[in-house]
Amino acid sequence: MKKIGIYIHAPFCRSKCPYCDFYSERADSRDHDEYTLSVVSAMERYSSELRREADTLYLGGGTPSLLGGKNVALIITAAKRLFNVDGEITVECNPSCIEDGFFDMIAEAGANRASIGLQSAVDSERRQLGRLSDARRVAEVIEASRSAGIDNISLDVMLGIPKQTPESLAETLEFCAQASIPHVSAYMLSLEEGTYFYKNADRLDLPDEDMTARLYEQCGDFLCGKGYVNYEISNFALPGFESRHNLKYWSCDEYLGIGPAAHSFIDGKRFYYPRDRRYFMDGGEPVSDGEGGSRGEYVMLRLRLAEGLVFADYEKRYGEKFPSGAVDAASSLAADGLMKVTDRAISLTRRGFLLSNPVIARIEENFIM
Numbered sequence: 001m002k003k004i005g006i007y008i009h010a011p012f013c014r015s016k017c018p019y020c021d022f023y024s025e026r027a028d029s030r031d032h033d034e035y036t037l038s039v040v041s042a043m044e045r046y047s048s049e050l051r052r053e054a055d056t057l058y059l060g061g062g063t064p065s066l067l068g069g070k071n072v073a074l075i076i077t078a079a080k081r082l083f084n085v086d087g088e089i090t091v092e093c094n095p096s097c098i099e100d101g102f103f104d105m106i107a108e109a110g111a112n113r114a115s116i117g118l119q120s121a122v123d124s125e126r127r128q129l130g131r132l133s134d135a136r137r138v139a140e141v142i143e144a145s146r147s148a149g150i151d152n153i154s155l156d157v158m159l160g161i162p163k164q165t166p167e168s169l170a171e172t173l174e175f176c177a178q179a180s181i182p183h184v185s186a187y188m189l190s191l192e193e194g195t196y197f198y199k200n201a202d203r204l205d206l207p208d209e210d211m212t213a214r215l216y217e218q219c220g221d222f223l224c225g226k227g228y229v230n231y232e233i234s235n236f237a238l239p240g241f242e243s244r245h246n247l248k249y250w251s252c253d254e255y256l257g258i259g260p261a262a263h264s265f266i267d268g269k270r271f272y273y274p275r276d277r278r279y280f281m282d283g284g285e286p287v288s289d290g291e292g293g294s295r296g297e298y299v300m301l302r303l304r305l306a307e308g309l310v311f312a313d314y315e316k317r318y319g320e321k322f323p324s325g326a327v328d329a330a331s332s333l334a335a336d337g338l339m340k341v342t343d344r345a346i347s348l349t350r351r352g353f354l355l356s357n358p359v360i361a362r363i364e365e366n367f368i369m
Contacts (some may be wrong), residue, residue, distance in 0.1 A: 001057040003087075004266070005248040008039055010064040010276050018132040019158075019189060023261035023275040024062040024063040025183035038281040040078045042258045047082035050256070050266065054079070055087035056245035060115075065093040069105030076109040088113055088244040090154075095141045096132035103148035113152040114122055114145045115185075118181030121175035122168045125161060135175060142179055152241060154183035158213035159187050159219060162204045169215050173222045182241035186219045187234050188212055213354050221351050224347055230307050233353045250305050252298045265292045295367045299326075304361045308340070308347025325366035333359060 013024040019317045027035075054363050057079050060317055064072060072091055079085045090113040092361070120126050121135040138155075139335055151218050155176055155184060159169070176325050189206070191198045207215065220230050226238040232250060235243065235318050248250035257264040263272040270289035295318060302309050311322040330346035333339040352359050 002253070003053045003246050004050075004083075005056040005220070005255035006043075006054045006085065006246075007061045007257045008057070008064075008075055008079075008261055009061060009257065010061040010067055010092075011035070011260050012061065012066045013063050014066060014094075015130065015132065016196075018243060019129065019161075019192070021195050022062060022232070025277065027257060030069070032067045033072055035277065036067060036074055039075055039258055042280075043075075043082050046256060046258070047316060052083065052256075054083040054085045054256075056248065057083075057085045057089045057348065058245040059091045061092055061352055063094045064091050065102060066097045066101060069102040072102075072111070073105045074107035076079070076106065076111055077204035080110055084092060084227045085110070088152075090115055090245060093117070093141065093145075094132075095138045098144065100142055103150055105144050105147040107150050107311075112150060114150050115154040115156065116141055116146050118172070118175070118268070118305070119158045120161065120164075120168070121172040125164060125168060128162045129158065138175075139179065142181070152183070154185055154243065155179075155181050157184055157186045159186055159188045159205050159215045162206055163262040164207055166215065168220055169218060170222070173219060176224075177226050181238060182238045184223060184228065184236045185218070185234055185244065186223075186236065216354060217350070229306070230350060231352075233304050233348075238240040240245055248307075248318065250301045252293050252301055263289070265356060266295055296364050299364050299367055300360055302350055303363065304356070306347060308345045309363075311344045314346065324362050329362055329366055334363065 009023070011024050012024070012027050016024065038189055040265060057076065059075065061074060066209060076089060091110045091111050092115045094117050117131070118138050119129050119131060121138070123134045126134065134236065142153060157172055157176070191201055197204060220236070223236040226278065229240055229287070230236050231242050232246070233363070236245070254266050255264060256266060257272065260273050260277045261275045264286065265269065270292040271286040272289055273284070273286050298314070299309060307328075309322075314322050327341060327346060329342050330339045332339050333352070337349060338355060340347050345362070348356060348359060
């Protein structure tokens with residue numbers, strides 16, 4: 001059977017960023033230790049039930065680095081033992097929550113990729129985003145990761161944030177390039193309900209939609225000019241450094257999520273844990289989220305990728321010919337510079353990425369859901 005991906009959610013943060021709606025809470029070191037043991041216990045149960053192997057492991061959050069190197073290493077070691085994880089092992093890291101020796105401990109356990117929260121290299125912008133460290137600290141963390149042998153590093157960058165300008169974004173992108181970072185995730189700010197930014201939107205000095213689009217295009221032009229490939233709407237990588245774990249999501253492949261708010265897709269079923277740490281730690285069962293892997297879902301996810309919808313892959317997956325109507329619709333959109341059509345696939349252009357929701361909806365209309 002095809003190997004799955006495993007996602008572990010670390011539901012802890014030292015403080016809540018004003019734009020973030022991911023599930024997290026404050027806790028002490030004893031909570032971190034107890035939670036780690038709960039994660040290992042859950043992995044043991046799933047290993048026995050599923051009898052599957054995995055080729056990616058991703059620790060996200062929240063702030064996984066807040067668990068400490070010993071606990072992160074324990075989780076990685078358990079995953080390798082229980083699921084024979086033999087591929088990409090990523091740990092998200094907040095530069096303000098990295099203890100001495102952290103990267104040495106997780107590298108020894110098998111971590112080989114670090115995702116570091118930069119957001120911006122401009123310290124005034126970082127403060128507005130609630131970041132507790134400066135850009136110099138980010139540079140120190142990058143060096144610590146490399147010193148431990150973890151060279152596969154991704155930096156998160158945010159676009160359309162308060163008071164951001166083309167000049168300030170250029171400073172952030174130069175930071176990434178000068179640090180020779182092989183992967184950059186560039187996300188446009190979304191005002192999520194319940195966050196501080198959402199509640200105070202009228203007080204934020206945000207770029208308008210046109211400027212945010214310009215910032216996205218600036219980001220793409222700069223990074224692609226440095227040899228990066230815009231392989232997914234928000235993700236840029238030097239060849240060979242694409243996120244293998246996240247590619248599972250965008251390809252509708254299977255993955256197991258462990259921890260509160262973590263989602264799974266296994267054997268055609270989607271399920272998730274409620275946003276409740278105690279429920280998870282007390283052994284609560286995940287909640288069913290219905291069937292997964294439909295044609296519409298596959299189309300939506302694959303069109304996020306620069307590779308797009310490959311005719312042969314679709315036909316193999318669903319046992320039917322790729323709809324000619326979808327090719328016709330894509331050809332019409334290609335005339336407006338929003339899509340590309342070849343003899344093997346249809347895909348979005350970078351301009352199409354900016355208008356992805358209506359463009360993808362136009363293509364989805366041609367599939368039996």
